[in-house]
Amino acid sequence: MADQLATGSRRGLRPALPLLLPAYLWLTVAIFLPLSAMVFFSFMTDLPLAGKEWAFTLGNYAAFFSQSLYSTLLFASLRLGLEVTLWCVVIGYPAAYVLAKVLKGRSREAIFLLVILPFWSNGLVRIFSWAMVLREGGILDTALNAVLPFKINIDLMYSYPAVIIGLVHSYVPYMVLTCYLTLQAIDDSLIEAGRSLGASRRQVLRRVIIPLSMPGLIAGSALIFVPVVGSFMEPRILGGRTGTFYGTVIEDQFVAVFNWPLGAALSFILLAVVLIILALAAPVLRRAG
Amino acid sequence: MAGVQVANVSRSFGAMKALDDVSIDFADGGFYALLGPSGSGKTTLLRQIAGFDFPDAGRIAIGGESVERVPVEKRRIGMVFQNYALFPNMSVADNVAFGLSVRGEAKATIAAEVQRALDLVQLGKLGGRRPHQLSGGQRQRVALARAIVTKPRVLLLDEPLGALDKALRVDMQIELKRIQREIGITTIFVTHDQEEALTMSDRIGILRDGRLVQEGPPEEIYDRPQSEFAATFLGDANIFRGDATGSGIRLQDGTTINAASGASVPAGAKASCAVRPERIQISTGSAKPDRVDANTLEGKVSKRIFAGNSSTYFVDREGQTLKVIVQNTGAERLAEGEPVMLSWSPDSTVLIAA
Numbered sequence: 156m157a158d159q160l161a162t163g164s165r166r167g168l169r170p171a172l173p174l175l176l177p178a179y180l181w182l183t184v185a186i187f188l189p190l191s192a193m194v195f196f197s198f199m200t201d202l203p204l205a206g207k208e209w210a211f212t213l214g215n216y217a218a219f220f221s222q223s224l225y226s227t228l229l230f231a232s233l234r235l236g237l238e239v240t241l242w243c244v245v246i247g248y249p250a251a252y253v254l255a256k257v258l259k260g261r262s263r264e265a266i267f268l269l270v271i272l273p274f275w276s277n278g279l280v281r282i283f284s285w286a287m288v289l290r291e292g293g294i295l296d297t298a299l300n301a302v303l304p305f306k307i308n309i310d311l312m313y314s315y316p317a318v319i320i321g322l323v324h325s326y327v328p329y330m331v332l333t334c335y336l337t338l339q340a341i342d343d344s345l346i347e348a349g350r351s352l353g354a355s356r357r358q359v360l361r362r363v364i365i366p367l368s369m370p371g372l373i374a375g376s377a378l379i380f381v382p383v384v385g386s387f388m389e390p391r392i393l394g395g396r397t398g399t400f401y402g403t404v405i406e407d408q409f410v411a412v413f414n415w416p417l418g419a420a421l422s423f424i425l426l427a428v429v430l431i432i433l434a435l436a437a438p439v440l441r442r443a444g
Numbered sequence: 445m446a447g448v449q450v451a452n453v454s455r456s457f458g459a460m461k462a463l464d465d466v467s468i469d470f471a472d473g474g475f476y477a478l479l480g481p482s483g484s485g486k487t488t489l490l491r492q493i494a495g496f497d498f499p500d501a502g503r504i505a506i507g508g509e510s511v512e513r514v515p516v517e518k519r520r521i522g523m524v525f526q527n528y529a530l531f532p533n534m535s536v537a538d539n540v541a542f543g544l545s546v547r548g549e550a551k552a553t554i555a556a557e558v559q560r561a562l563d564l565v566q567l568g569k570l571g572g573r574r575p576h577q578l579s580g581g582q583r584q585r586v587a588l589a590r591a592i593v594t595k596p597r598v599l600l601l602d603e604p605l606g607a608l609d610k611a612l613r614v615d616m617q618i619e620l621k622r623i624q625r626e627i628g629i630t631t632i633f634v635t636h637d638q639e640e641a642l643t644m645s646d647r648i649g650i651l652r653d654g655r656l657v658q659e660g661p662p663e664e665i666y667d668r669p670q671s672e673f674a675a676t677f678l679g680d681a682n683i684f685r686g687d688a689t690g691s692g693i694r695l696q697d698g699t700t701i702n703a704a705s706g707a708s709v710p711a712g713a714k715a716s717c718a719v720r721p722e723r724i725q726i727s728t729g730s731a732k733p734d735r736v737d738a739n740t741l742e743g744k745v746s747k748r749i750f751a752g753n754s755s756t757y758f759v760d761r762e763g764q765t766l767k768v769i770v771q772n773t774g775a776e777r778l779a780e781g782e783p784v785m786l787s788w789s790p791d792s793t794v795l796i797a798a
Contacts, residue, residue, distance in 0.1 A: 350517045363531055363533070
C-alpha cells in the first residue's frame with residue numbers, strides 16, 4: 156500500500172502532462188487570452204480600431220460608481236439570480252429526490268431524459284417557445300380559458316415573471332443533476348435508521364437528507380446564480396421593456412453602442428461582485444454542509 | 445420491553461415468495477437468531493418486524509399489540525444495520541441523541557441519557573468524534589448505543605457483525621451479549637454465520653426459501669435436527685439415506701444404521717440419518733466397538749486435514765465420503781489410504797423423515 160503510494164507520487168505530473176495539456180492549451184487560447192484582452196480593453200478610452208486615438212483610463216470603472224443606474228441594475232440582477240436560484244431549488248430538489256430515492260430502473264431513466272431534454276434544444280428556440288406560451292392569446296391563455304368557466308386574461312409576456320419562468324426553465328436541470336448526484340450517494344439505510352429511531356419522514360428529510368445533500372445544493376446554486384446574474388437573452392426576449400438588467404446593459408455596450416471598454420469594465424465589476432458573494436457565502440455554506 | 449409474536453406472516457415480491465406462512469414467538473427478554481442462507485427470507489422477516497415493509501398476510505404483535513400496519517417510526521424498536529448507518533453529518537453524541545431529540549426530550553435529559561448509553565458501550569469519551577474517525581468496532585458500538593438509548597421494546601440487529609474481522613467479531617459477540625443481558629431487551633438478530641447463532645442466542649430460527657425450517661434452543665437444533673437442511677446448515681453432518689426399519693434405516697448395501705432419536709418414520713418409508721462428525725470414533729480395522737448396538741462402517745481414509753486441536757478425516761465408503769473429526773488427544777494419527785473402522789452410538793444418530 157505504502158509502496159504503491161510512493162510510486163504514485165514519484166510518477167508525479169510528467170506522465171500526466173499529455174493528458175492535461177490539450178485541455179489547458181484550449182483553456183489558454185479560448186478563455187485566458189480573450190479575457191486578458193478584455194481586461195486590457197476595460198482600461199482604454201476607446202477601441203484601437205480604424206486609427207482612433209486611445210489612452211489608458213480608469214473612467215470605465217469610475218462610470219459604474221458615478222452613475223447609479225449601473226449599481227441599481229446590478230442589484231436587480233443579483234435579486235434575479237437569487238430568485239431564480241431559489242425557484243430552481245424549490246422545483247429541482249424534490250424532482251432530484253424522487254429520481255434518486257423513489258424511482259428505480261426504467262422509469263428513472265425515462266424521467267431523467269426529460270430533465271436533460273432542455274439541454275438538447277437550442278436556447279433561443281426554448282425562449283421563443285416560452286414567448287408563444289406566455290403572450291396574450293398564446294397557448295397558456297387559450298388553454299386556461301378553454302377549461303375555466305370564466306374569462307381570464309393571461310398575458311405574462313414582457314414581465315418580470317416571464318423572465319423568471321424562462322430562466323428557471325433553462326437552469327433547473329443543473330439543480331436536478333447536482334442534487335441527484337449527492338442524493339444518490341446517501342445510503343438508504345440512513346433514512347431507515349432515522350425512521351427506526353422514531354423520526355417522521357419530514358424529520359429525516361430535515362435533519363439527515365438535506366444536510367447531507369448540501370454539497371449538491373451549493374454546487375447547483377453556484378452553477379445557476381452566476382450565469383443568471385449576467386444573463387441577457389431571457390430578460391431581453393421575455394422581459395421586453397421590463398427586462399433591462401445588468402447583463403442586457405453589458406450586451407448593449409458590445410452589440411449596440413460599441414463601447415467595448417465600458418462593457419468589459421462592467422463585466423469585470425460583475426465578476427468581482429460575484430466572487431465576493433461566493434467567498435462570503437462559502438464559510439456559511441460549508442458549516443451548513 | 446416486550447415479546448414479539450409473528451403469526452402466519454407471508455410476503456411476496458412479484459412471483460418470489462420471500463416469506464411463506466412464518467410463525468415464531470419471540471419471548472420477552474430473549475436473544476434470538478434468525479439463521480439462513482442468503483435469500484432465505486431472514487432479513488425480510490426482520491424488516492416486517494421493524495416495520496420497513498408490511499406483510500401481505502399474517503399478524504405481527506409487539507408486547508401483545510398488533511403492529512403489522514404501524515409504520516416503523518411508531519413501533520418503538522431499535523435497529524442496528526449491517527453498515528451501521530451512522531449519520532455522517534453528526535458527531536457520535538448527536539447520532540446517539542437523534543432518537544431522543546426527534547421525540548422532543550429536554551436537552552439536559554438527552555445529554556445524560558446519551559452519556560449513559562455511550563458509557564454502556566464503553567465509548568464514553570468519544571462523543572465528540574465524527575463517525576468517520578472511528579474504527580469498525582467503535583462504529584458498531586455507536587450504532588448499538590443509538591439503537592438502545594430510546595429504550596425500545598425490541599432490539600433488531602441485521603447482520604451487525606458481518607463487516608468486522610474475526611477477532612473483533614468474537615469480542616463484539618461477547619459485548620453484545622453482555623449489553624443485552626444488562627438491559628434485558630428482547631433481541632432478534634439476523635445472521636448467516638452459524639457459529640455466531642450458536643454461541644450468542646437463546647433460541648435459533650432457521651429459515652430457508654421463506655419458510656421456517658426449525659426453531660428452538662441451539663443445543664436442541666444441533667442435537668436433534670428435523671431436516672437434512674437443518675442438520676447440514678447448522679454445523680456439519682454426515683447424512684445417510686435409505687429405508688426406515690423402525691429403529692433406524694437400511695442402506696442400499698444392506699447395512700443398517702440405528703438411531704435412538706429423531707422422527708418416527710413407518711418402516712419401509714424413505715428416511716435419512718444424520719451423525720455429527722465429532723461423534724464418530726475412528727480406528728484401525730481390528731478394534732471392537734464398545735457397544736453391541738453401535739453403528740459400524742468400514743472405509744478407507746482418503747484425506748486428513750490437521751487443524752491443531754483436532755484432525756478432520758475424510759473416509760470413503762461405497763461411493764460416499766464421510767467426515768470424522770478427532771480431537772488431538774495424542775493418539776496415533778491415521779495415514780491417508782489406511783483402512784479404518786468407523787463406529788458411533790445410536791444416541792448420536794438422528795432419524796430424519798424424508
